[in-house]
Amino acid sequence: MGISAEMVHCFANAPYESLVTDKNFNFNAQEHGGRYPPYRRGMINENSDIILSVRDLRASVDGTEIIKGLNLEVRAGEIHAIMGLNGSGKSTFSKVLVGHPDYEVTAGEIHFKGQNILELEPHDRATSGIFLAFQYPLEIPGVSNRDFLRVAFNAHRKARGEEEIDVFDFDDLIEEKLDVVKMDASFLDRSVNEGFSGGEKKRNEILQMALLEPVLAILDETDSGLDIDALKTVAGGVNQLSTPDNAVVLITHYQRLLDYIVPDYVHVMADGRIITTGGKDLAKQLESRGYEWVLEEFRTGVTA
Amino acid sequence: MSVSVQSLVSQPYKYGFTTDIEADAIPRGLSEDVVRMISAKKNEPAFMLEFRLKAYRKWLTMKEPIWPNVSYPPIDYQNIVYYSAPKTQPKKLGSLDEVDPTMLETFEKLGIPLSEQKRLANVAVDAIFDSVSIATTYKEKLAESGVIFCSISEALQEHPELVEKYLGTVVPIGDNYFAALNSAVFSDGSFVYIPKDTQCPMDLSTYFRINNGDSGQFERTLIVAESGSSVTYLEGCTAPMYDSNQLHAAIVELVALDNATINYSTVQNWFAGDENGKGGIYNFVTKRGLCAGKNSKISWTQVETGSAITWKYPSCVLVGDSSVGEFYSVALTNNHQQADTGTKMVHVGKNTRSTIISKGISAAKSKNSYRGLVKIGPKATGARNYSQCDSMLIGDTSSANTFPYIQVQNSTAQVEHEASTSKIGEDQLFYFAQRGISPEDAVSMIISGFCRDVFNKLPMEFAAEADKLLALKLENTVG
Numbered sequence: 188m189g190i191s192a193e194m195v196h197c198f199a200n201a202p203y204e205s206l207v208t209d210k211n212f213n214f215n216a217q218e219h220g221g222r223y224p225p226y227r228r229g230m231i232n233e234n235s236d237i238i239l240s241v242r243d244l245r246a247s248v249d250g251t252e253i254i255k256g257l258n259l260e261v262r263a264g265e266i267h268a269i270m271g272l273n274g275s276g277k278s279t280f281s282k283v284l285v286g287h288p289d290y291e292v293t294a295g296e297i298h299f300k301g302q303n304i305l306e307l308e309p310h311d312r313a314t315s316g317i318f319l320a321f322q323y324p325l326e327i328p329g330v331s332n333r334d335f336l337r338v339a340f341n342a343h344r345k346a347r348g349e350e351e352i353d354v355f356d357f358d359d360l361i362e363e364k365l366d367v368v369k370m371d372a373s374f375l376d377r378s379v380n381e382g383f384s385g386g387e388k389k390r391n392e393i394l395q396m397a398l399l400e401p402v403l404a405i406l407d408e409t410d411s412g413l414d415i416d417a418l419k420t421v422a423g424g425v426n427q428l429s430t431p432d433n434a435v436v437l438i439t440h441y442q443r444l445l446d447y448i449v450p451d452y453v454h455v456m457a458d459g460r461i462i463t464t465g466g467k468d469l470a471k472q473l474e475s476r477g478y479e480w481v482l483e484e485f486r487t488g489v490t491a
Numbered sequence: 492m493s494v495s496v497q498s499l500v501s502q503p504y505k506y507g508f509t510t511d512i513e514a515d516a517i518p519r520g521l522s523e524d525v526v527r528m529i530s531a532k533k534n535e536p537a538f539m540l541e542f543r544l545k546a547y548r549k550w551l552t553m554k555e556p557i558w559p560n561v562s563y564p565p566i567d568y569q570n571i572v573y574y575s576a577p578k579t580q581p582k583k584l585g586s587l588d589e590v591d592p593t594m595l596e597t598f599e600k601l602g603i604p605l606s607e608q609k610r611l612a613n614v615a616v617d618a619i620f621d622s623v624s625i626a627t628t629y630k631e632k633l634a635e636s637g638v639i640f641c642s643i644s645e646a647l648q649e650h651p652e653l654v655e656k657y658l659g660t661v662v663p664i665g666d667n668y669f670a671a672l673n674s675a676v677f678s679d680g681s682f683v684y685i686p687k688d689t690q691c692p693m694d695l696s697t698y699f700r701i702n703n704g705d706s707g708q709f710e711r712t713l714i715v716a717e718s719g720s721s722v723t724y725l726e727g728c729t730a731p732m733y734d735s736n737q738l739h740a741a742i743v744e745l746v747a748l749d750n751a752t753i754n755y756s757t758v759q760n761w762f763a764g765d766e767n768g769k770g771g772i773y774n775f776v777t778k779r780g781l782c783a784g785k786n787s788k789i790s791w792t793q794v795e796t797g798s799a800i801t802w803k804y805p806s807c808v809l810v811g812d813s814s815v816g817e818f819y820s821v822a823l824t825n826n827h828q829q830a831d832t833g834t835k836m837v838h839v840g841k842n843t844r845s846t847i848i849s850k851g852i853s854a855a856k857s858k859n860s861y862r863g864l865v866k867i868g869p870k871a872t873g874a875r876n877y878s879q880c881d882s883m884l885i886g887d888t889s890s891a892n893t894f895p896y897i898q899v900q901n902s903t904a905q906v907e908h909e910a911s912t913s914k915i916g917e918d919q920l921f922y923f924a925q926r927g928i929s930p931e932d933a934v935s936m937i938i939s940g941f942c943r944d945v946f947n948k949l950p951m952e953f954a955a956e957a958d959k960l961l962a963l964k965l966e967n968t969v970g
Binding site: 204285286287288289308309310313316318321324325327328329330331334335338339342343346378396399 | 520731913916917918919921922923924926927928929930936937940941943
């Protein structure tokens with residue numbers, strides 16, 4: 188396998204990480220102690236378990252329909268990116284998945300690990316393994332990050348029928364997880380997200396993800412507001428956490444994040460549904476050509 | 492609100508049971524004769540009857556205050572029973588064995604065991620049932636160190652000179668409408684006297700229970716700490732659920748002499764009325780401490796969760812040079828509860844210091860006001876005050892107000908006031924939920940974080956109780 192002109196072009200423009208994750212790149216895991224992270228290869232495996240299955244989903248807020256017949260299937264080991272213009276329903280979709288009370292599902296189904304979750308309370312969905320990294324993480328004054336994380340972790344253990352762990356064991360565990368997002372231990376003793384910078388909040392989200400080890404992680408515009416160093420840290424964390432047994436759905440406007448976390452599938456959302464799906468190249472095309480052509484193709488396809 | 496903030500707060504009141512016990516009550520209504528009758532029933536010394544009559548006559552000339560930020564229908568003072576005592580009560584409380592077992596059971600149910608074998612370790616309890624004190628534990632042990640802890644009725648019999656010397660010196664009979672009423676008709680309460688240079692060997696506690704549906708409770712507590720002494724005092728209150736309102740107009744007076752310290756904590760859980768605002772206690776209480784001596788210290792800590800209406804301003808008058816006043820308060824209102832509560836710090840002496848930390852939490856349709864006065868007199872050179880008033884709103888229909896009054900007459904004084912208002916939002920709760928934490932647990936985490944500064948000041952057993960109490964009170968408030 189040689190280096191094509193196109194790849195040379197990539198060398199010139201793309202960050203290093205995106206290159207090593209390119210399927211054309213001859214990556215030898217043996218040379219890396221048998222481990223793939225922090226850069227990840229494609230994990231598409233037609234035979235792996237279906238983690239999330241969304242069928243003909245419709246949802247509205249205050250009587251206005253936002254999600255209008257959305258279909259999506261996510262298997263274990265996959266990374267999906269959902270892109271689209273503002274107002275296309277991306278963030279709404281993520282909130283509907285985790286059961287935000289403002290949104291009403293009017294039709295369709297959501298199955299998670301084979302179970303219909305529409306009737307589950309948000310905290311039960313969470314403990315069953317669905318995690319949302321918030322676009323705007325909330326501040327909780329007066330509640331220390333450490334307590335918050337411990338109570339959340341124990342809620343997950345309890346839901347699995349495991350015993351809660353005590354303060355000391357938890358402290359050991361969380362120290363370990365801090366490394367994933369290169370966070371300082373001093374953050375644990377501050378109130379949850381209070382006075383955190385945008386980047387610190389996003390890191391705190393990934394710290395929670397590292398701790399709770401979800402089966403399905405949805406990252407809602409986790410890249411927004413991050414400088415390049417923070418973006419790399421956050422992306423490195425996500426890559427490190429993704430395994431053949433879990434799945435990630437990235438919601439993003441920009442190709443930028445996908446340089447670091449390479450998706451197996453890229454979906455384009457418009458008007459409350461997924462109008463087209465492609466590989467990682469689709470994101471690059473969107474970056475260079477904008478959305479209009481996809482929308483146009485969709486319109487023509489629909490009328491045809 | 493989706494699952495409605497409402498449902499979380501609407502935890503049924505678990506102390507709402509009534510004890511079926513025959514009562515010796517005098518007829519409804521208030522008159523000079525009633526005042527005389529109360530005094531006679533209690534076989535009081537002459538000075539006490541004079542005190543009561545003077546107060547009654549003063550009360551007749553006064554008007555009920557209308558300035559608090561609360562509203563309620565007019566109270567018919569002639570429709571209240573001013574004295575009610577369990578009939579089976581032995582005249583002289585020789586030992587607990589003589590106490591009606593039904594009453595002991597009542598207190599057991601409330602988590603206040605009085606019997607020898609089950610007593611709270613290291614806390615002496617004075618239990619007050621309707622108008623009378625039914626038992627005081629650990630009396631003998633306290634007497635060994637010279638500490639007097641008994642009901643005020645008993646103190647009037649056995650230590651009349653001490654009562655006469657201090658009663659009404661901190662809260663004069665005509666101080667306010669409810670204070671005058673209390674001074675005229677008070678039936679019982681606790682009396683504490685800590686002798687010179689004595690550290691009270693255990694925490695003292697009074698537990699108030701209103702049982703009779705028509706009776707008001709007018710108790711009177713007097714605590715005197717001689718120079719160099721110290722005491723920690725806890726007060727707890729509950730009442731059965733009735734759909735009519737009951738009046739509770741108490742007075743607490745504290746006196747701290749040179750270098751003495753009094754820590755006074757209250758966990759108030761009177762019946763607050765049902766979710767439609769029916770029933771509940773009107774809690775109109777005057778609490779005041781006098782730091783009479785130099786370097787004396789009085790600290791009020793209160794957790795107010797009950798009562799339909801709370802009107803209460805535990806205060807400190809800082810007369811002694813370098814004396815210290817503190818006020819730590821958590822006031823929680825839910826449903827239709829109304830609270831107008833806060834403190835007064837009156838700086839008279841030099842280098843006096845006061846701290847006010849007030850946390851108000853309002854849920855459902857309740858109204859929660861902080862009202863505080865910081866007054867620095869002309870001679871209070873070097874006086875300092877720090878006040879912090881934080882309010883938290885749960886849901887969209889509750890209200891919180893802060894009315895700070897600051898009067899400074901000495902240019903060397905330093906007065907700081909900070910205030911904040913926050914809200915437990917749906918989004919915050921959703922954030923917790925998305926991490927697997929149920930709304931109930933989320934609210935209790937947020938609230939205990941909010942109240943931490945105050946809970947840290949409570950004696951340990953009380954702090955745990957307060958935390959639990961708030962969590963219970965707020966169950967089903969949020970969703």
